[in-house]
Amino acid sequence: MSLASAMTDAAALAWYRRPWLGVLSRSLAAIFGGYALASASAVVLALLPVAPSQAVLTGMMVGVLVCACAALWAFAAASAWRAWAGLVVPTLLLFAIAWLQQGAA
Amino acid sequence: MKHGFRQSMAWLHTWTGLLVGWLLLLIFMGGTASYYKQEISRWMRPELPLAAVDRDVALGSAEHYLREHAGDALSWNITLPDERAQVIEMYWMNPTPPEGASRRAAYGSATVDPRSGEEVAARDTTGGEFLYRLHFDLHYIPAIWARYIVGFCAMFMLVAIITGVITHKKIFKEFFTFRPGKGQRSWLDFHNVSAVLALPYHALITYTGIITLVFMYLPWGLSARYPSDEMRYYDESGNRIVDMREASGTPAPLLPLETLLASARRDLGGAAIENVAVNRPGDSTATVTFSAQPAALSKLAPSVMYDGVHGKLLERSPPPGGASQTYGVLYGLHMAHFADPALRLLFFVCGLLGCLMVASGAVLWAAKERPKHLKAGRIGFGLRLVDALNIGAIAGLPIAFASYFWANRLLPLGIEGRADWEANTFFLAWGAALLAAFVWPKRQMWAWQLYAGAALFGLIPLLNALTTGIHLGVTLPAGLWSLAGVDLVCLALGLCLGVAARRMQRWQPPLSAAQRRARAMAATESTHRPAPVGAGEGA
Numbered sequence: 068m069s070l071a072s073a074m075t076d077a078a079a080l081a082w083y084r085r086p087w088l089g090v091l092s093r094s095l096a097a098i099f100g101g102y103a104l105a106s107a108s109a110v111v112l113a114l115l116p117v118a119p120s121q122a123v124l125t126g127m128m129v130g131v132l133v134c135a136c137a138a139l140w141a142f143a144a145a146s147a148w149r150a151w152a153g154l155v156v157p158t159l160l161l162f163a164i165a166w167l168q169q170g171a172a
Numbered sequence: 173m174k175h176g177f178r179q180s181m182a183w184l185h186t187w188t189g190l191l192v193g194w195l196l197l198l199i200f201m202g203g204t205a206s207y208y209k210q211e212i213s214r215w216m217r218p219e220l221p222l223a224a225v226d227r228d229v230a231l232g233s234a235e236h237y238l239r240e241h242a243g244d245a246l247s248w249n250i251t252l253p254d255e256r257a258q259v260i261e262m263y264w265m266n267p268t269p270p271e272g273a274s275r276r277a278a279y280g281s282a283t284v285d286p287r288s289g290e291e292v293a294a295r296d297t298t299g300g301e302f303l304y305r306l307h308f309d310l311h312y313i314p315a316i317w318a319r320y321i322v323g324f325c326a327m328f329m330l331v332a333i334i335t336g337v338i339t340h341k342k343i344f345k346e347f348f349t350f351r352p353g354k355g356q357r358s359w360l361d362f363h364n365v366s367a368v369l370a371l372p373y374h375a376l377i378t379y380t381g382i383i384t385l386v387f388m389y390l391p392w393g394l395s396a397r398y399p400s401d402e403m404r405y406y407d408e409s410g411n412r413i414v415d416m417r418e419a420s421g422t423p424a425p426l427l428p429l430e431t432l433l434a435s436a437r438r439d440l441g442g443a444a445i446e447n448v449a450v451n452r453p454g455d456s457t458a459t460v461t462f463s464a465q466p467a468a469l470s471k472l473a474p475s476v477m478y479d480g481v482h483g484k485l486l487e488r489s490p491p492p493g494g495a496s497q498t499y500g501v502l503y504g505l506h507m508a509h510f511a512d513p514a515l516r517l518l519f520f521v522c523g524l525l526g527c528l529m530v531a532s533g534a535v536l537w538a539a540k541e542r543p544k545h546l547k548a549g550r551i552g553f554g555l556r557l558v559d560a561l562n563i564g565a566i567a568g569l570p571i572a573f574a575s576y577f578w579a580n581r582l583l584p585l586g587i588e589g590r591a592d593w594e595a596n597t598f599f600l601a602w603g604a605a606l607l608a609a610f611v612w613p614k615r616q617m618w619a620w621q622l623y624a625g626a627a628l629f630g631l632i633p634l635l636n637a638l639t640t641g642i643h644l645g646v647t648l649p650a651g652l653w654s655l656a657g658v659d660l661v662c663l664a665l666g667l668c669l670g671v672a673a674r675r676m677q678r679w680q681p682p683l684s685a686a687q688r689r690a691r692a693m694a695a696t697e698s699t700h701r702p703a704p705v706g707a708g709e710g711a
Contacts, residue, residue, distance in 0.1 A: 097331075106392045113393025120408035124495040126393035127386040128502070131330075131379065138331045139338075142184045143177055165396065 092147040100154030101137030105130040107161035114168040178339060185335035186537065190558070192325040193534040194565040199322055200530055201569055202307035203377075204523030206300065207508060207516055208658070210256040213299030215658040216580045218640040220258060220294055221287060222652060227252050228430060230286035231448065234260045235429045237284050238453075242266075245280070248450040254465065256654065259292055260284045296590040297580055302598075303573075308385065311595060316388075323389050329378045332533075336367060356539040363532040366525045373522040374529065380506035383499065409499070411492045413477045417457045424456035424481045432478050436462035439476045439485060443467060456481055469510055470500035513653075531566040538562060559613040560606075567621035568605025570669055574628030575601035577662065581639045615676065622673030630666025633659040 112126030113119075137154055144150035205212065214220065234250045237260075242248065245264035253260055263281040285292045298305075305311070310318035367374065387394060398405045407414050429448060436445055443464035452458045458480030464473040477487045492500065504510060508519050538558050545551045551559075579597035583590055605621055636659055637643035647656035 106390060109390045109393040110396045113397045118408075118493055119397045120405055121493040121495040123393045123397050123405060124409050124499050127390045128383060128495070128499065130390045130393070131327075131382050131386060134327060135330045135334060138188075138327075139181070139184070139334060142180050169396070 089147045093141045093144075093150050096147070096150045096154055097138040097141035100141065100151060100158070101134045104137045104154050104158045104161070105134035107158045107165065108133045110165045111161050111168065114165055181335040181338040185332055185339050188328045188335070189332040189530075189533045190537050192328045193530055194561050195321070195325050196329055197527060197530045197534075197565050198310075198569060199307055199325060200523065200527045201573065202303050203381075204520060204527060205573065206304040206307055207511075207520045207523065208661075209300030209304045211300070211654040211658055212303065213297075213301060214258060215642070215655055216297045216299040216577075217292065217294035218642045220285065220292060222642070222650070222655075223287075224255070225253050225258055225286045227254075227445065228433065230260050231429050231433055233284060233286045233289035234262055234448075236289050237282065238262065238264065238450075241282070242280055243454065246452065248448075248453060250448045250450075252446060252448065253286055254444075254446070258286070260286055295580070295585050297594055298591045302576070302591075302595055311599065319385055319388055323382060323385060326378055326382045330375075330382065333371075333375050333378060337371070340364065340368075356536070359532055359536040359539050363529065363536050366528040366532060370522040370525040370529075373519075374526055376505060377523075377526070380502045383502045384506055409493075409496050411472060411474075411489045411496060413461055413475055413487050413489050415451050415459050415461070415477065417451075417459065419452050420456045422456040423454055424458070426450070426453050426458050426480050427460075427483050429460065432460050432480075432483060433462065435478065435483065435485070436476055439488075440464045440474055443474070446473070450480060453480070459486060466500075466504060466509055469504045470497060471504040471507060471509060472496060472500035531562075534558070534562050534566070556613055560610040562609075563613055563617050563621060564602075564606035564609035567618055567625060568602055568609060570625035570665070571605050571621060571628060572598045572602035574625060574632065574662070574666075577632055578628060578635065581635050615679070619673050619677035622669050622676055626666050626668075626670035626673055628666070629662050629669060632662040632666070 109126035109130035112129055113123040115122045115125075140153055141150045144153055230252050231250070234252075238245070238248050238250070242264040244267050246267060247265045249263050251261040261281075261283055263279055266278055266280055283292050284290065305315075308319055308322050309315040310321070382389065394402060394405055406412070429450070433445060433448075437443070440462070444467075445462050446465035447463040449461045449463075450458065451461075459477050460480045461475055461477040463475040466473040472492050475489045476485060478484065479486055508516065511519055538555060541555050541558070542551075545555050576594060576598040579594045583593055583597075587593065605624075609617055609621070633644055637645065642652075642655050644656055644659050646652075647659070
């Protein structure tokens with residue numbers, strides 16, 4: 068019984084280590100995580116206390132570059148987990164800042 | 173990822189480039205052609221008169237046309253002709269449309285010949301506008317989806333460009349390296365040369381391309397800062413004059429626009445006027461806004477608004493903020509509205525290099541993959557698919573573009589939906605090329621399709637001479653370079669495609685290093701007696 072479960076564990080581990088799974092995970096991180104990070108940066112910049120239209124424009128123009136760099140990060144990080152963490156954590160931080168900004172405004 | 177930063181970037185470069193390469197090629201080709209959108213539109217309407225037009229005369233014709241055909245409109249908008257476009261484009265907003273009418277019915281539009289003051293009497297064609305729209309609206313699908321798809325591809329392209337630079341650690345050395353006749357290595361060098369030579373252009377055009385539609389792609393900052401009134405953002409960031417006046421209902425005659433044009437020129441410091449917008453014509457609250465032609469890199473240009481009845485200056489556009497100026501320059505750099513003929517040609521050549529970069533990258537992928545498949549004894553599905561798409565896109569798209577011009581000259585003038593059929597011809601030709609490529613994705617198919625593209629492009633000047641009166645025999649002596657240029661560029665493209673086709677047909681697979689050594693050995697042995705091993709050493 069324990070032998071069988073150890074074998075399933077090993078099989079599961081091997082399955083999780085399949086290279087295509089890592090690639091898929093990183094691709095999703097690059098596309099969706101990158102877009103989320105770009106959006107969060109755009110929102111934080113748009114809420115800066117300067118002329119509204121200028122802040123919004125700055126956010127858009129910088130956001131595109133953030134999105135490109137995020138995609139590089141997703142594939143440069145040492146593991147898929149780190150790739151996700153490196154995108155999700157700053158995205159959440161930025162959205163928290165945006166939330167505080169909006170509360171202050 | 174795979175061992176090391178540079179390797180993972182190389183991997184990312186390969187796949188981001190390949191996955192969107194074929195659609196990118198269409199986008200690149202459409203964009204490159206769009207640098208000459210006006211010239212192509214003119215060429216495709218051979219019935220128009222040849223003489224240049226004066227803007228004052230044009231404004232008079234526009235006003236006359238609008239008073240006659242849209243006298244009760246809520247507003248008029250007139251784009252005046254310039255050195256490159258000889259027609260007046262105008263649209264107007266109809267009075268409140270009947271219940272249940274579509275949004276489109278709210279607007280009217282016309283393309284007017286400034287000399288006759290009537291709608292252009294030319295064949296029904298979309299002209300260069302089709303190629304321009306193809307560049308970001310694609311075709312047959314809703315424009316909004318197309319713009320998201322194109323933006324997605326452009327983002328992949330941006331990532332491919334950045335990772336491409338990272339991958340080349342010796343980017344400047346490799347720039348000067350070209351090893352022809354060596355199969356995969358030659359494709360690599362060619363890819364590097366076409367990419368690096370115009371690298372600043374590629375990076376700029378991709379980033380600024382995304383920027384032109386960025387308000388669609390990243391609207392979250394906008395909706396966070398302008399939660400209730402997004403239109404106000406466009407007015408503020410675009411430095412527009414906002415005219416919030418309400419119609420009084422009291423009729424009053426509108427001043428002749430020509431009088432106001434003179435004031436506008438003076439108040440805008442002598443700038444050329446590009447656009448005239450009239451709100452509430454015929455009402456006592458009418459206003460007329462003149463926008464200058466963008467003079468520098470930025471597409472932002474100042475404007476002035478006058479009282480349409482008394483002619484008093486009411487408002488000037490506010491000075492743009494820093495971000496708006498930056499955006500204006502980025503947008504302007506993408507559209508290249510400022511480029512004089514020489515610079516425009518340089519942009520066009522860089523665009524062609526971009527097409528070659530995308531194409532050679534996709535070919536390089538297949539060239540790299542092929543030896544593995546040959547070793548395994550059969551061509552796998554993936555490589556076959558890439559081969560077919562490569563042929564159908566790289567050799568097939570020139571066929572489609574040339575067919576569009578042929579359709580313009582050969583479709584009967586009277587048929588229903590003629591302009592649509594020109595566009596359909598583009599896609600029918602491309603579809604046929606793709607289908608042929610999928611049926612038989614072999615080297616000979618490359619050659620055939622390239623030859624077909626070469627013949628179609630190369631014969632356009634002849635076709636033009638046989639079907640119209642604006643052929644090279646007329647346009648060259650008269651110095652009508654914008655018309656002659658279309659013929660000459662088509663001829664040049666035809667010649668280049670012909671050379672490519674010939675090389676593709678005669679190509680022999682390069683020998684491997686081992687085969688070369690064996691062959692050299694055999695040659696040496698037949699002429700000399702082989703020297704004893706180590707004979708020369710230690711002497």
